[in-house]
Amino acid sequence: MSIPIILFLVCALVAVAGAVVLILAREPIHSALALVVVMMALAVLYLLLGAPFIAAVQIIVYAGAIMVLFVFVIMLLNAGVEERTDFSKLAKFAGVPLGFFLLLEIAHWLAHSPIGAAIANGAGSSAGESSTTELSEMLFRQYLFPFEATSILILIAILGALVLARKEE
């Protein structure tokens, strides 16, 4: 096995383990930290895929800003141990196996589709350092209008958050 495959398998295992911990953890803060682990593993995978800019954005915006917001709200609301409720028998005995079956089916389809057969190696010319330059050119030429529209979206989100979280007089 080559080094990229070993690196991929390690990161994939870490990501899946983090997602499982997110489900099993009873305290929201543990779930939040598990999600940070998943995002870090995914950032390494983005580097492996030759997208350093996306990896940096993933760490700065996702693992940094968004997760800090989550942790802040968890601390603010003093969220303790989650209450568990009983699930229906139907969900336990039909839903869980069917969910796993769906997952297996998706994985099987992906592994045997023509797209899955494409090897990352020879397909594209976008390698390493130049991809950030090309990405910025694309973002500020071809996708300039959507890029500017996101600034309005963020502004509206800030206003919405302010209005929602404001104390009623």
Add this chain to the structure above:
Amino acid sequence: MSAVPISFYLVLSAILFGLGVVAFVFKRNIITIFMSIELMLNAVNLAFVAFARARGELDGLVFVFFVIVVAAAEAAVGLAIVIMLAQNRQSLNVERVNLLKL
């Protein structure tokens, strides 16, 4: 540079998305439900980057950028709603939020 087949990334993406759906359905804390949405968005982002790599085009990366921006906006508004809900109901359990339930 990378000798990992694209299908590996897609399978990992599918697994993470499935786990996100499971977390979304099984969790009862509204903040954790929000986190499982973020997990699903991350899984989709991984698929976007993998497809961009497979096709040798960068449009997928631009999409990932926009998904991250929208996720940030969604988290800001969503968490404001969570704070309002917690102030009104004194609970983070989604079972208690049943005003529109028959």
